Amino acid sequence: MKLEILTSSPEDTKRIGRSLSQLLSQGDIIFFLGELGGGKTTFISGTAEGLNIKGNVTSPSFTLINIYDFVKGGIKTRLVHCDLYRIDSFKDIPDIGIEEYIYDTKSVVFVEWGCFLKEKISRDYLEIKFEYFFEDLDAEDNPEAMNQKRKIIFSAENSYWKQKLELLKSMKLF
Protein backbone atom coordinates (compact mmCIF):
# COMPACT_ATOMS: atom_id res chain seq x y z
CA MET A 1 0.00 0.00 0.00
CA LYS A 2 1.21 3.49 -0.90
CA LEU A 3 0.03 6.88 0.31
CA GLU A 4 1.34 10.02 -1.38
CA ILE A 5 1.08 13.47 0.13
CA LEU A 6 2.30 16.73 -1.42
CA THR A 7 3.54 19.47 0.87
CA SER A 8 4.43 22.98 -0.19
CA SER A 9 6.49 24.15 2.77
CA PRO A 10 8.59 22.83 5.65
CA GLU A 11 5.70 23.78 7.95
CA ASP A 12 3.38 21.47 5.99
CA THR A 13 5.93 18.66 6.18
CA LYS A 14 6.18 19.18 9.93
CA ARG A 15 2.39 19.06 10.22
CA ILE A 16 2.27 15.63 8.55
CA GLY A 17 4.95 14.45 10.95
CA ARG A 18 2.84 15.69 13.81
CA SER A 19 -0.20 13.76 12.54
CA LEU A 20 1.81 10.56 12.34
CA SER A 21 2.81 10.93 15.99
CA GLN A 22 -0.76 10.09 17.02
CA LEU A 23 -0.48 6.65 15.44
CA LEU A 24 2.79 5.56 17.00
CA SER A 25 3.23 2.84 19.60
CA GLN A 26 6.15 1.20 21.36
CA GLY A 27 8.09 -1.10 19.05
CA ASP A 28 7.31 0.79 15.87
CA ILE A 29 10.15 1.13 13.40
CA ILE A 30 10.10 3.55 10.48
CA PHE A 31 12.65 4.03 7.70
CA PHE A 32 13.05 7.49 6.21
CA LEU A 33 14.48 7.59 2.70
CA GLY A 34 15.16 10.29 0.14
CA GLU A 35 17.65 12.97 -0.79
CA LEU A 36 19.56 15.21 1.57
CA GLY A 37 17.36 18.19 2.24
CA GLY A 38 14.26 16.18 1.37
CA GLY A 39 12.54 17.01 4.65
CA LYS A 40 13.24 13.93 6.79
CA THR A 41 14.51 15.82 9.80
CA THR A 42 11.80 18.47 9.41
CA PHE A 43 9.15 15.75 9.37
CA ILE A 44 10.66 14.02 12.40
CA SER A 45 10.84 17.27 14.36
CA GLY A 46 7.06 17.54 13.78
CA THR A 47 6.57 14.00 15.05
CA ALA A 48 8.69 14.77 18.11
CA GLU A 49 6.56 17.83 18.83
CA GLY A 50 3.48 15.64 18.62
CA LEU A 51 5.06 13.25 21.14
CA ASN A 52 5.61 16.20 23.51
CA ILE A 53 9.36 15.91 23.25
CA LYS A 54 10.82 19.14 24.55
CA GLY A 55 13.65 21.00 22.86
CA ASN A 56 15.06 21.11 19.40
CA VAL A 57 15.17 17.85 17.46
CA THR A 58 18.07 18.04 15.03
CA SER A 59 19.66 15.59 12.64
CA PRO A 60 21.87 13.00 14.40
CA SER A 61 24.29 13.01 11.48
CA PHE A 62 27.14 13.75 13.88
CA THR A 63 26.30 11.41 16.76
CA LEU A 64 24.55 8.82 14.52
CA ILE A 65 21.92 8.42 17.23
CA ASN A 66 19.86 10.81 19.33
CA ILE A 67 17.54 9.55 22.03
CA TYR A 68 14.57 11.44 23.40
CA ASP A 69 12.36 10.35 26.30
CA PHE A 70 8.63 10.82 26.15
CA VAL A 71 5.47 9.55 27.83
CA LYS A 72 2.60 8.17 25.81
CA GLY A 73 -0.58 6.75 27.31
CA GLY A 74 1.08 6.82 30.73
CA ILE A 75 3.97 4.67 29.51
CA LYS A 76 7.49 6.00 29.60
CA THR A 77 9.23 5.31 26.34
CA ARG A 78 11.78 6.84 24.04
CA LEU A 79 12.31 7.92 20.49
CA VAL A 80 15.51 6.55 18.99
CA HIS A 81 16.47 8.69 16.01
CA CYS A 82 19.35 7.27 13.92
CA ASP A 83 20.97 8.70 10.86
CA LEU A 84 22.88 6.08 8.87
CA TYR A 85 23.77 8.46 6.03
CA ARG A 86 27.45 7.87 6.62
CA ILE A 87 27.20 4.12 7.01
CA ASP A 88 27.26 2.14 3.81
CA SER A 89 26.75 -1.44 4.76
CA PHE A 90 25.17 -3.78 7.22
CA LYS A 91 28.49 -5.28 8.29
CA ASP A 92 29.49 -1.94 9.84
CA ILE A 93 26.53 -1.95 12.23
CA PRO A 94 28.11 -3.99 15.08
CA ASP A 95 31.29 -1.89 14.83
CA ILE A 96 29.56 1.40 15.38
CA GLY A 97 27.72 0.21 18.47
CA ILE A 98 24.14 1.00 17.57
CA GLU A 99 22.70 -2.51 17.30
CA GLU A 100 21.09 -2.49 20.72
CA TYR A 101 19.15 0.65 19.83
CA ILE A 102 17.98 -0.47 16.43
CA TYR A 103 16.63 -3.76 17.78
CA ASP A 104 15.05 -2.11 20.81
CA THR A 105 11.37 -3.09 20.74
CA LYS A 106 10.44 -0.93 23.74
CA SER A 107 11.17 2.28 21.85
CA VAL A 108 9.92 4.01 18.75
CA VAL A 109 12.79 3.76 16.28
CA PHE A 110 13.31 6.15 13.34
CA VAL A 111 16.07 5.31 10.91
CA GLU A 112 17.19 7.79 8.27
CA TRP A 113 19.04 6.35 5.26
CA GLY A 114 18.88 2.75 6.46
CA CYS A 115 18.10 1.08 3.13
CA PHE A 116 20.57 -1.77 3.67
CA LEU A 117 19.19 -2.38 7.16
CA LYS A 118 15.56 -2.51 6.11
CA GLU A 119 16.21 -5.69 4.12
CA LYS A 120 17.93 -7.41 7.04
CA ILE A 121 15.65 -6.54 9.91
CA SER A 122 12.83 -9.01 10.40
CA ARG A 123 10.26 -6.55 11.67
CA ASP A 124 7.12 -4.93 10.27
CA TYR A 125 8.27 -1.54 9.20
CA LEU A 126 6.87 1.57 7.56
CA GLU A 127 8.86 3.32 4.87
CA ILE A 128 8.54 7.05 4.23
CA LYS A 129 10.25 8.51 1.21
CA PHE A 130 10.81 12.20 0.54
CA GLU A 131 11.19 13.56 -2.97
CA TYR A 132 11.77 17.00 -4.40
CA PHE A 133 8.77 17.96 -6.49
CA PHE A 134 9.68 19.32 -9.91
CA GLU A 135 6.48 19.13 -11.95
CA ASP A 136 5.61 22.78 -11.61
CA LEU A 137 7.88 24.16 -14.32
CA ASP A 138 6.71 27.78 -14.33
CA ALA A 139 8.56 28.16 -11.07
CA GLU A 140 11.76 28.24 -13.13
CA ASP A 141 12.31 31.86 -12.14
CA ASN A 142 11.87 31.30 -8.46
CA PRO A 143 13.88 28.29 -7.35
CA GLU A 144 13.81 29.40 -3.73
CA ALA A 145 10.03 29.05 -3.57
CA MET A 146 10.12 25.88 -5.60
CA ASN A 147 12.65 24.18 -3.41
CA GLN A 148 10.04 24.08 -0.67
CA LYS A 149 7.76 21.55 -2.40
CA ARG A 150 8.01 17.89 -1.51
CA LYS A 151 6.29 14.63 -2.26
CA ILE A 152 6.06 12.34 0.76
CA ILE A 153 5.41 8.68 -0.07
CA PHE A 154 4.36 6.28 2.69
CA SER A 155 4.64 2.58 1.83
CA ALA A 156 3.78 -0.48 3.86
CA GLU A 157 3.80 -4.16 2.91
CA ASN A 158 2.37 -5.49 6.17
CA SER A 159 -1.14 -5.35 7.62
CA TYR A 160 -0.02 -3.62 10.82
CA TRP A 161 1.23 -0.52 8.99
CA LYS A 162 -1.45 -0.73 6.30
CA GLN A 163 -4.04 -0.23 9.03
CA LYS A 164 -2.15 2.70 10.45
CA LEU A 165 -1.85 4.26 7.00
CA GLU A 166 -5.60 3.93 6.51
CA LEU A 167 -6.00 5.88 9.74
CA LEU A 168 -3.53 8.52 8.59
CA LYS A 169 -5.45 8.80 5.31
CA SER A 170 -8.67 9.49 7.21
CA MET A 171 -7.10 12.24 9.33
CA LYS A 172 -7.39 15.92 8.53
CA LEU A 173 -3.79 16.65 7.64
CA PHE A 174 -3.63 20.34 6.79
Add this chain to the structure above:
Amino acid sequence: MAEKNKLQKNNFQKGSGTIILGIETSCDDTCAAVVKNGREILSNVISSQNEIHEKYGGVVPEIASRKHIEMIDIVIGEALFKAGIAPEKINMVAVTNRPGLLGSLLVGVGAAKAFSYYNQIPLIAINHLKAHIFANILANNEINFDIPDKYISLIVSGGHSSLYIVDENLTIKEIGHTVDDAVGEAFDKIARYLNLGYPGGPVIDRISKKADPHFIEFTRPMLESGDFNFSFSGIKTALIYRTKKYPELMKEENIPNLTASFQAAAVDVLIQKTIRACVKYKISKVLVSGGVAANSRLREEFMAAGDKHKIKIYIPPINLCMDNAAMVASLGYFEFRKGHLSNPDIDVYSRTDF
Protein backbone atom coordinates in the same frame (compact mmCIF):
# COMPACT_ATOMS: atom_id res chain seq x y z
CA MET B 1 49.88 14.03 56.59
CA ALA B 2 52.36 13.27 53.86
CA GLU B 3 49.60 13.65 51.30
CA LYS B 4 48.58 17.00 52.71
CA ASN B 5 52.12 18.29 52.55
CA LYS B 6 52.38 17.19 48.96
CA LEU B 7 49.16 18.98 48.07
CA GLN B 8 50.43 22.20 49.62
CA LYS B 9 53.79 21.92 47.98
CA ASN B 10 52.24 21.47 44.60
CA ASN B 11 49.78 24.31 44.93
CA PHE B 12 52.12 26.92 46.23
CA GLN B 13 55.26 26.79 44.18
CA LYS B 14 56.45 30.33 44.55
CA GLY B 15 57.84 32.00 41.46
CA SER B 16 57.38 29.09 39.09
CA GLY B 17 53.81 29.89 38.10
CA THR B 18 50.86 27.55 37.83
CA ILE B 19 51.36 24.64 35.49
CA ILE B 20 48.21 22.93 34.28
CA LEU B 21 47.78 19.69 32.39
CA GLY B 22 44.83 19.92 30.01
CA ILE B 23 43.03 16.84 28.66
CA GLU B 24 40.45 16.88 25.87
CA THR B 25 38.66 13.87 24.37
CA SER B 26 35.18 15.19 23.64
CA CYS B 27 35.08 14.03 20.03
CA ASP B 28 37.58 12.17 17.84
CA ASP B 29 40.89 13.81 18.74
CA THR B 30 42.89 12.63 21.75
CA CYS B 31 44.55 15.76 23.14
CA ALA B 32 46.79 16.69 26.07
CA ALA B 33 48.69 19.91 26.73
CA VAL B 34 50.75 21.63 29.38
CA VAL B 35 50.11 25.35 29.84
CA LYS B 36 51.71 27.79 32.27
CA ASN B 37 49.69 30.57 33.88
CA GLY B 38 46.85 30.16 31.40
CA ARG B 39 48.76 31.78 28.56
CA GLU B 40 52.07 30.08 27.84
CA ILE B 41 51.80 26.80 25.90
CA LEU B 42 54.60 24.42 26.93
CA SER B 43 53.23 21.56 24.84
CA ASN B 44 50.08 20.84 22.86
CA VAL B 45 49.73 17.26 21.59
CA ILE B 46 46.90 16.15 19.33
CA SER B 47 46.39 12.61 18.08
CA SER B 48 43.89 12.82 15.26
CA GLN B 49 41.63 9.92 14.30
CA ASN B 50 40.69 11.43 10.94
CA GLU B 51 42.08 8.51 8.94
CA ILE B 52 40.03 6.03 10.93
CA HIS B 53 36.75 7.91 10.55
CA GLU B 54 37.32 8.91 6.93
CA LYS B 55 35.82 5.63 5.73
CA TYR B 56 32.52 6.56 7.38
CA GLY B 57 32.51 10.16 6.19
CA GLY B 58 32.46 11.38 9.78
CA VAL B 59 33.08 10.48 13.38
CA VAL B 60 31.74 7.15 14.63
CA PRO B 61 31.26 7.59 18.41
CA GLU B 62 31.87 3.98 19.42
CA ILE B 63 35.10 3.74 17.42
CA ALA B 64 36.26 7.14 18.70
CA SER B 65 36.04 6.09 22.35
CA ARG B 66 37.92 2.84 21.70
CA LYS B 67 40.72 4.78 19.98
CA HIS B 68 40.87 7.27 22.87
CA ILE B 69 41.52 4.39 25.26
CA GLU B 70 44.45 3.25 23.12
CA MET B 71 45.95 6.73 22.83
CA ILE B 72 45.26 8.61 26.06
CA ASP B 73 48.30 7.46 28.09
CA ILE B 74 50.65 7.95 25.16
CA VAL B 75 49.34 11.43 24.44
CA ILE B 76 49.55 12.58 28.08
CA GLY B 77 53.08 11.16 28.34
CA GLU B 78 54.06 12.95 25.15
CA ALA B 79 52.62 16.27 26.38
CA LEU B 80 54.63 16.05 29.63
CA PHE B 81 57.77 15.01 27.75
CA LYS B 82 57.53 17.81 25.18
CA ALA B 83 56.92 20.36 27.94
CA GLY B 84 59.90 19.01 29.86
CA ILE B 85 57.77 18.82 32.98
CA ALA B 86 57.79 15.89 35.39
CA PRO B 87 54.31 14.66 36.40
CA GLU B 88 54.85 15.75 40.00
CA LYS B 89 55.47 19.35 38.86
CA ILE B 90 51.95 19.66 37.48
CA ASN B 91 49.80 21.81 39.79
CA MET B 92 46.36 21.03 38.44
CA VAL B 93 44.47 18.96 35.86
CA ALA B 94 41.78 20.50 33.65
CA VAL B 95 39.60 18.14 31.63
CA THR B 96 36.68 18.52 29.23
CA ASN B 97 33.60 16.84 30.71
CA ARG B 98 30.88 18.45 28.57
CA PRO B 99 29.45 18.65 25.92
CA GLY B 100 30.53 15.85 23.61
CA LEU B 101 30.30 12.15 22.91
CA LEU B 102 29.78 10.42 26.25
CA GLY B 103 32.04 7.43 25.58
CA SER B 104 34.82 9.73 24.41
CA LEU B 105 34.48 12.18 27.32
CA LEU B 106 34.64 9.31 29.81
CA VAL B 107 38.12 8.30 28.66
CA GLY B 108 39.61 11.76 29.21
CA VAL B 109 37.79 12.30 32.48
CA GLY B 110 38.88 8.88 33.76
CA ALA B 111 42.51 9.65 32.95
CA ALA B 112 42.26 13.11 34.54
CA LYS B 113 40.74 11.72 37.74
CA ALA B 114 43.50 9.15 38.02
CA PHE B 115 46.22 11.73 37.42
CA SER B 116 44.74 14.17 39.92
CA TYR B 117 44.22 11.50 42.58
CA TYR B 118 47.66 9.97 42.23
CA ASN B 119 49.44 13.33 42.33
CA GLN B 120 47.00 14.79 44.87
CA ILE B 121 46.32 17.89 42.82
CA PRO B 122 43.04 19.70 42.09
CA LEU B 123 40.76 18.72 39.20
CA ILE B 124 38.82 21.22 37.14
CA ALA B 125 35.95 20.15 34.88
CA ILE B 126 35.85 22.19 31.71
CA ASN B 127 33.09 23.06 29.27
CA HIS B 128 34.41 22.31 25.79
CA LEU B 129 32.60 25.22 24.15
CA LYS B 130 33.84 27.68 26.72
CA ALA B 131 37.37 26.34 26.17
CA HIS B 132 37.09 27.11 22.44
CA ILE B 133 36.43 30.73 23.36
CA PHE B 134 39.60 30.68 25.50
CA ALA B 135 41.74 29.60 22.56
CA ASN B 136 41.65 33.34 21.83
CA ILE B 137 43.29 34.12 25.18
CA LEU B 138 46.18 31.83 24.34
CA ALA B 139 46.60 33.58 21.04
CA ASN B 140 46.24 37.16 22.18
CA ASN B 141 47.55 38.99 25.24
CA GLU B 142 45.23 41.95 24.67
CA ILE B 143 42.29 39.93 25.94
CA ASN B 144 42.23 40.40 29.66
CA PHE B 145 39.52 39.02 31.90
CA ASP B 146 40.90 40.85 34.92
CA ILE B 147 39.15 44.03 33.88
CA PRO B 148 35.37 44.40 33.41
CA ASP B 149 34.56 43.94 29.74
CA LYS B 150 32.10 42.24 27.41
CA TYR B 151 32.65 40.23 24.28
CA ILE B 152 30.40 38.74 21.60
CA SER B 153 31.53 35.17 20.99
CA LEU B 154 30.78 33.10 17.90
CA ILE B 155 31.51 29.37 18.08
CA VAL B 156 31.40 27.58 14.73
CA SER B 157 32.19 23.89 14.40
CA GLY B 158 30.89 20.55 13.23
CA GLY B 159 28.61 20.29 16.24
CA HIS B 160 27.84 23.91 17.14
CA SER B 161 27.00 27.27 15.65
CA SER B 162 26.09 29.70 18.41
CA LEU B 163 26.45 33.30 19.52
CA TYR B 164 27.17 34.24 23.12
CA ILE B 165 27.94 37.20 25.31
CA VAL B 166 30.97 36.61 27.55
CA ASP B 167 31.99 38.83 30.46
CA GLU B 168 35.03 39.10 32.72
CA ASN B 169 33.50 36.71 35.27
CA LEU B 170 33.61 34.01 32.58
CA THR B 171 29.82 34.04 32.54
CA ILE B 172 28.46 32.99 29.17
CA LYS B 173 25.01 33.84 27.93
CA GLU B 174 23.69 32.32 24.72
CA ILE B 175 21.92 34.77 22.43
CA GLY B 176 21.50 32.54 19.37
CA HIS B 177 22.08 29.06 17.96
CA THR B 178 21.45 27.04 14.82
CA VAL B 179 17.94 25.69 14.54
CA ASP B 180 19.05 22.80 12.35
CA ASP B 181 22.53 21.76 11.09
CA ALA B 182 25.71 23.18 12.56
CA VAL B 183 27.68 25.03 9.90
CA GLY B 184 30.48 22.43 9.86
CA GLU B 185 27.91 19.68 9.49
CA ALA B 186 26.43 21.45 6.45
CA PHE B 187 29.95 21.66 4.94
CA ASP B 188 30.44 17.92 5.52
CA LYS B 189 27.09 17.03 3.99
CA ILE B 190 27.67 19.17 0.90
CA ALA B 191 31.17 17.69 0.50
CA ARG B 192 29.77 14.21 0.69
CA TYR B 193 26.93 15.01 -1.72
CA LEU B 194 29.47 16.35 -4.23
CA ASN B 195 31.86 13.40 -3.60
CA LEU B 196 34.63 15.60 -2.21
CA GLY B 197 35.50 13.44 0.80
CA TYR B 198 35.73 14.02 4.54
CA PRO B 199 36.16 16.28 6.43
CA GLY B 200 34.25 18.64 4.17
CA GLY B 201 35.36 22.01 5.53
CA PRO B 202 39.02 21.98 4.45
CA VAL B 203 38.22 20.54 0.99
CA ILE B 204 35.53 23.10 0.28
CA ASP B 205 37.80 25.88 1.55
CA ARG B 206 40.59 24.76 -0.76
CA ILE B 207 38.68 24.19 -3.99
CA SER B 208 36.59 27.35 -3.53
CA LYS B 209 39.61 29.64 -3.39
CA LYS B 210 39.85 30.32 -7.11
CA ALA B 211 36.17 29.90 -7.85
CA ASP B 212 33.30 32.35 -8.19
CA PRO B 213 31.38 32.93 -4.93
CA HIS B 214 28.65 34.74 -6.90
CA PHE B 215 28.06 31.85 -9.33
CA ILE B 216 24.75 31.27 -7.56
CA GLU B 217 23.38 33.71 -5.01
CA PHE B 218 22.03 31.22 -2.50
CA THR B 219 19.42 32.11 0.06
CA ARG B 220 20.66 33.64 3.33
CA PRO B 221 18.32 31.83 5.74
CA MET B 222 17.02 33.65 8.79
CA LEU B 223 18.97 36.80 8.04
CA GLU B 224 15.85 38.84 8.70
CA SER B 225 14.48 36.62 11.47
CA GLY B 226 15.02 39.38 14.02
CA ASP B 227 16.87 37.07 16.41
CA PHE B 228 20.39 35.68 16.48
CA ASN B 229 19.56 32.14 15.41
CA PHE B 230 21.01 30.50 12.33
CA SER B 231 19.86 27.91 9.80
CA PHE B 232 22.28 26.13 7.49
CA SER B 233 20.10 23.28 6.36
CA GLY B 234 18.29 25.71 4.05
CA ILE B 235 21.44 26.66 2.11
CA LYS B 236 22.33 22.98 1.77
CA THR B 237 18.83 22.19 0.48
CA ALA B 238 18.97 25.10 -1.97
CA LEU B 239 22.21 23.76 -3.43
CA ILE B 240 20.91 20.22 -3.76
CA TYR B 241 17.66 21.41 -5.25
CA ARG B 242 19.51 23.40 -7.94
CA THR B 243 21.67 20.45 -8.90
CA LYS B 244 18.63 18.17 -9.15
CA LYS B 245 16.80 20.64 -11.31
CA TYR B 246 19.83 21.59 -13.42
CA PRO B 247 22.02 18.45 -13.56
CA GLU B 248 24.66 20.25 -15.70
CA LEU B 249 25.69 22.04 -12.49
CA MET B 250 27.24 18.77 -11.36
CA LYS B 251 29.85 18.92 -14.17
CA GLU B 252 33.35 18.93 -12.78
CA GLU B 253 34.15 22.51 -13.81
CA ASN B 254 31.11 23.82 -11.92
CA ILE B 255 31.78 22.11 -8.59
CA PRO B 256 34.23 24.72 -7.21
CA ASN B 257 31.78 27.49 -8.14
CA LEU B 258 28.99 25.65 -6.35
CA THR B 259 31.03 25.17 -3.18
CA ALA B 260 32.31 28.77 -3.32
CA SER B 261 28.74 30.07 -3.57
CA PHE B 262 27.61 27.83 -0.72
CA GLN B 263 30.54 28.89 1.44
CA ALA B 264 29.89 32.55 0.67
CA ALA B 265 26.26 32.24 1.79
CA ALA B 266 27.16 30.44 5.04
CA VAL B 267 29.96 32.88 5.91
CA ASP B 268 27.81 35.86 5.05
CA VAL B 269 25.04 34.84 7.47
CA LEU B 270 27.52 34.13 10.29
CA ILE B 271 29.24 37.50 9.92
CA GLN B 272 26.14 39.59 9.44
CA LYS B 273 24.45 38.15 12.51
CA THR B 274 27.59 38.55 14.62
CA ILE B 275 27.95 42.19 13.61
CA ARG B 276 24.28 42.81 14.32
CA ALA B 277 24.71 41.29 17.77
CA CYS B 278 27.58 43.73 18.40
CA VAL B 279 25.38 46.63 17.37
CA LYS B 280 22.39 45.52 19.43
CA TYR B 281 24.37 44.84 22.62
CA LYS B 282 26.80 47.72 22.05
CA ILE B 283 29.83 45.44 22.23
CA SER B 284 32.88 46.14 20.08
CA LYS B 285 34.97 43.00 20.54
CA VAL B 286 34.31 39.61 19.00
CA LEU B 287 35.91 36.26 19.85
CA VAL B 288 35.50 33.81 16.96
CA SER B 289 36.40 30.17 17.61
CA GLY B 290 35.77 26.52 16.71
CA GLY B 291 36.91 24.34 13.82
CA VAL B 292 35.08 26.33 11.14
CA ALA B 293 37.01 29.44 12.30
CA ALA B 294 39.89 27.87 10.33
CA ASN B 295 37.98 28.58 7.10
CA SER B 296 39.97 31.10 5.09
CA ARG B 297 37.01 32.95 3.66
CA LEU B 298 35.43 33.30 7.10
CA ARG B 299 38.69 34.71 8.48
CA GLU B 300 39.17 37.22 5.65
CA GLU B 301 35.59 38.39 5.53
CA PHE B 302 35.38 38.71 9.32
CA MET B 303 38.47 40.91 9.39
CA ALA B 304 37.06 43.07 6.58
CA ALA B 305 33.70 43.39 8.34
CA GLY B 306 35.48 44.26 11.60
CA ASP B 307 37.42 47.06 9.91
CA LYS B 308 34.28 48.40 8.29
CA HIS B 309 32.23 48.44 11.49
CA LYS B 310 35.07 49.42 13.86
CA ILE B 311 34.75 46.13 15.70
CA LYS B 312 37.82 44.26 16.92
CA ILE B 313 37.71 40.66 15.67
CA TYR B 314 39.81 37.99 17.37
CA ILE B 315 40.32 34.60 15.69
CA PRO B 316 42.88 32.10 17.01
CA PRO B 317 45.55 30.65 14.71
CA ILE B 318 44.32 27.60 12.83
CA ASN B 319 45.93 24.99 15.13
CA LEU B 320 44.06 26.46 18.10
CA CYS B 321 40.73 26.56 16.23
CA MET B 322 40.69 22.77 16.08
CA ASP B 323 39.99 20.71 19.18
CA ASN B 324 43.03 20.89 21.46
CA ALA B 325 43.88 20.58 25.13
CA ALA B 326 45.84 23.84 25.44
CA MET B 327 42.58 25.77 25.43
CA VAL B 328 41.25 23.43 28.11
CA ALA B 329 44.30 24.01 30.32
CA SER B 330 44.08 27.76 29.75
CA LEU B 331 40.43 27.96 30.76
CA GLY B 332 41.30 25.70 33.72
CA TYR B 333 43.71 28.35 34.97
CA PHE B 334 41.15 31.15 34.76
CA GLU B 335 38.40 29.00 36.33
CA PHE B 336 40.82 28.17 39.16
CA ARG B 337 41.55 31.86 39.72
CA LYS B 338 37.81 32.48 40.01
CA GLY B 339 37.65 29.65 42.54
CA HIS B 340 35.76 27.22 40.29
CA LEU B 341 37.26 23.87 41.33
CA SER B 342 35.49 20.55 40.76
CA ASN B 343 34.75 17.57 42.94
CA PRO B 344 36.71 14.40 42.23
CA ASP B 345 33.46 12.64 41.29
CA ILE B 346 32.65 14.75 38.22
CA ASP B 347 30.44 13.18 35.58
CA VAL B 348 30.23 13.64 31.80
CA TYR B 349 27.36 15.24 29.85
CA SER B 350 26.53 15.07 26.15
CA ARG B 351 24.71 18.39 26.13
CA THR B 352 25.08 21.40 28.29
CA ASP B 353 23.90 24.81 29.31
CA PHE B 354 26.49 27.20 30.60
